Amino acid sequence: MAKSNAVWGIDIGQCALKALLCRPHEKEADRIIVESFDYIEYPKILSQPESEPEELVREALSQFLSRNEVAGDRVAISVAGQNGLARFIKLPPVESKKIPDIVKYEARQQIPFSLDDVVWDYQQLTGGSEEDGFALEPEVGIFAMKRDQVARALKPLEEAGIEVDFIQLMPLAVYNFVCFDRLGDFKSGTYDPQNPPDSTVVISLGTDTTDLVVTNGFRVWQRNIPIGGSHFTRALSKELKLTFVKAEHLKRNATEADDPKAVFQAMRPVFSDLLSEIQRSLGYFTSIDKAAKIGNVLALGNAMKLPGLQRYLSQNLDHEVKPVTEFQQLSAGSAAGKPQFKDNTLSFAVAYGLCLQGLGKAELRTNLLPEEIVRTRLVMSKKPWAVAGAAAILAGLTFNYFSHVSAWRETDNEAMAAAESRAQSVQTTATGYQSKKDSIHSEFETVSLTGEKLISNVEGRLRWLELFKAIDSALPKDPRPAKERKETEEDISSREELHIAAVESQQFPELSEWFSQVETAYTEAKGIMASSDAEGDMGDPAAEMDPMGMEPGAEGEEGALSGAGWVIQLTGHHYHNSKADRSNQMGEFVKNTLITNLEEGTVELPDGENGEMIEVPIKDLAISHVWLVKDQKLRDEIIDPEANLTGTATAGGYGGGYGGEGGYGRGGATITAGQDGEKSKLITLSRFDFIVQFVWQPKTRAERQELALARREAAEAAAEAAALNAEDESAAESELEPEN
Structure with missing residues (x-):
């Protein structure tokens, strides 16, 4: 079935399923229109004790399909930022056509797993410069997810019969939303790394985690903070001795409680922890990008409705935290005036960003949908045409058969039989020669294999x-x-x-089995854990845990140990x-x-x-x-x-x-x-x-020589780039010299 020009952005969160159906605006290229939306809250939070996440998501999708028609529309879904990996790296000056090869090499270094075990994609960020086919200090984003995590994300939608076209990380969907809806004119200027535009900070407070996204449009930095709305509920449950359900209800109606002061006192430690993590993250961001200037601070997520939270963050961050009450470049269309859409505007930003990617209007267009799924769908879409083509070929062959039978009957005589007999004799002789040739070839292969084994033994004995x-x-x-x-x-x-x-x-x-037994002693001996803690106190808070679920250590430094x-x-x-x-x-x-x-x-x-x-x-x-x-x-x-x-x-x-x-x-x-x-x-x-x-x-020696050759080629490429750079600088200086 041909796809329409509309896209469903589906955000399966921990508290609710949020979905938007959008299409391009008929007259304005920088706007899109909402054709439909849905907000389905689960009976229980997925991380709540005694909940069954798979069953809750299955029921929500069933309810979604009963109210909405998905067939014929493209579908984009999101996955939590902590389930994936995002790396932004600067490349040296290099020919633009060589960037894919260099990125693949960098992916092997940056992704702490075999590339066969992950789904990954990359994109060169805007704002870089290019001269004579050379990209000057281009910045590239590399994004990855383990294949089993992708399969878990796709499973409930496949069971519901929903065909997914795009998979994107939640922080990157938020980045796409900010660029389109709030920074639409950032491309009108040029990017100067020494004096970049003001950065917008987005605090997307979810149920279990908070995504912190900092971007000026040209560059993006993100971090996942392990504090969310459910932490306020757990604090109430612990301090006031309530069940999780009652504590959640009290949190949502804090101002109507018998003792609001006691409620806020119970949640105060979580307020403080969230603020501390945000300040720590922003401090690290400004330390690695000293030219960056913080402009607006936006708040997303229904948990931001918690009374006093926005004011508390504004007072302590020295920046006004503004909740997103409306989408500037999104025409509400059929959703306009519906209370459910207006009441949950804070939670639709991720779905908005997903729709932008499906409509081709997003800044980051990377897609973590496995290539084999895309290939299978392409084959299936061509299948009706293939069946029609096969039927046409079969009809042609049938016609050809009967025309040949008619011609054969005209020539079926004694002369033809004699000719066929002679031809059969020649064929028999040729078959004998072919059999003899195959026998000789087989003997040659045996001798050649023996020779290769002897050579490998000679090379192998030198290893020790x-x-x-x-x-x-x-x-x-x-x-x-x-x-x-x-x-x-x-x-x-x-x-x-x-x-x-x-x-x-x-x-x-399998060396990984050995390493798993000595990993703790190894990391202590190499001083890795100690250094990681020190950096955590002074630097990157994200260094405490790799987004792929891997603690920093030997494997992160020297590559995954396997085989x-x-x-x-x-x-x-x-x-x-x-x-x-x-x-x-x-x-x-x-x-x-x-x-x-x-x-x-x-x-x-x-x-x-x-x-x-x-x-x-x-x-x-x-x-x-x-x-x-x-x-x-x-x-x-x-x-x-x-x-x-x-x-x-x-x-x-x-x-x-x-x-x-x-x-x-x-x-x-x-x-x-x-x-x-x-x-x-x-x-x-x-x-x-x-x-x-x-x-x-x-x-082997041959393998070492390949490594040496690769290093020489890389060094020659770097030297050639440096020489070209020097020539360009020399030419520029000579043009500036005054004439005698």
Whole structure:
């Protein structure tokens, strides 16, 4: 069925289902008209105790369909902001045609899941500049949702027989509403990052969460605050000892309560928490965009009707909080004069923004509807035409068959039979040759496969040698010749040496299972949780929880850990615990040397042309998640510096080299007590024992060369862009120079 030019925007919230049916205005391009609307409040809030969300939504959709006709109209739905991910990134100057490839690379870095497990889309924001096919510092928004969350959002509508055409995040639908309805003329000016237009702050107070959207039209910033209208209800229920239903009724009729003061006193902590989160978020926004200026503050959501809330926010935010009582660019049409539409204007903004996207009038047009669903619908829409085409072809073939039968009957004689016999003989001979060819080809494939296996075995046997060479390169080395070293406590304690006593490994078919067991210890060892808390106190409040439901940590920094691989464990000790330098001893010395080198160092491998030795980043060997698993307190160890050199790794050894019993160290040879040890001068050293682990997912040389090639191409592209930039600046300066 052909789609009409009308769009249903359906917002399935926690408290009610809100829907608008809009179409373009016949005369004014910057206006749209409401043809129909609906507001269906659930008997219970979806997050209310003992409620059944799926059943409540199903009943609301059934009631909606009984009162409205959806067939033939496009449908756009929203999902909560906390169920998705939104990232805004600035790209370096680059050719416009290369932006899709760069965005795909950035998506892999920004989205903490495999791209196969998410539905994602992107859009370049307006306001950027372009010269000679190059985009200068373009800003791109990347948006994503996990596929299972998309499926959950679509399930109730599919069960109701509603075909969805657009899926958008609620904060972005609010952004589209603000740009169209309140900032309609922002495109008339040019965007200057140093002096941007005033920003509009939108506080969309929902049932369980609040969406905070800050935008000047050209740029948008959003954050989800986990405080909503239901938190006021729970506060009343707790403080006044009421059931949830009675507390909800009292909240909505607070001014008519027997003791209004007690009601507001019970809700005051929630007022304070909401204000604190808004101030904290706005403070962070102004810290990352120092040129931004706050202009209007708009309020959305029926929860904003709570008596005293708008005035409380206005007084403490130093900006008047204005509720959206009407839509400036929306003609009410058939909804005009209907009390239900007017009473719930605050809650229709999301549906309004969805309709704008369906009508092609939205600033952000990203769509999180899975591509496979769109493709299936396209095929189904072409199916009637395909059936008609197949019927026409069948009719033509039938006619062709009977014409050939007629011609065959005219030529059915002895001469034709003899010709057919000869042709059959030739065909038999050709079939024999083809069979022989297939047999030879099969033998060739077998030999070729054997050769490939032999080659892969040769390449695979080098992996462990490369790993051990990388570990060797990462170990600190005393640059002095052996003859310049002194066997004194001061000299030994200052040597930059680590002694590896054991290298152990364990293979895992799925590394994420291992990481789930050590994640807490890993994040503490890397200092990730502590730094996240610090930033939360001083910076981005959104850093407390990723919108995709993932806490910041190792996976957010080094990418999602998945697939098969090895966990390598290095057990060792060192004596670099000089009292003269307490800042670089014990575990800090291990981190500053071995761990830093494994993460950022290089190793010389024959990866160049014709096997030429070149420096290869150790991380290209797929070494990641390096951490200090276990460190112990310093312990004193008495050794004999005048002992005979044995070349073996012993507990008292402070030397190195390649120790016995699987030991792997670095430095001079180790020692043991000689026969005259009792007469020797014993010294006491501070020994630090440690265990370091890291993940190794071996890569072949060909795979490493592909990584190196990709880096070179990226560097060349950046250099070329910089050169073009320099030429443009030089040309501009020469034009400004006065003529002699």
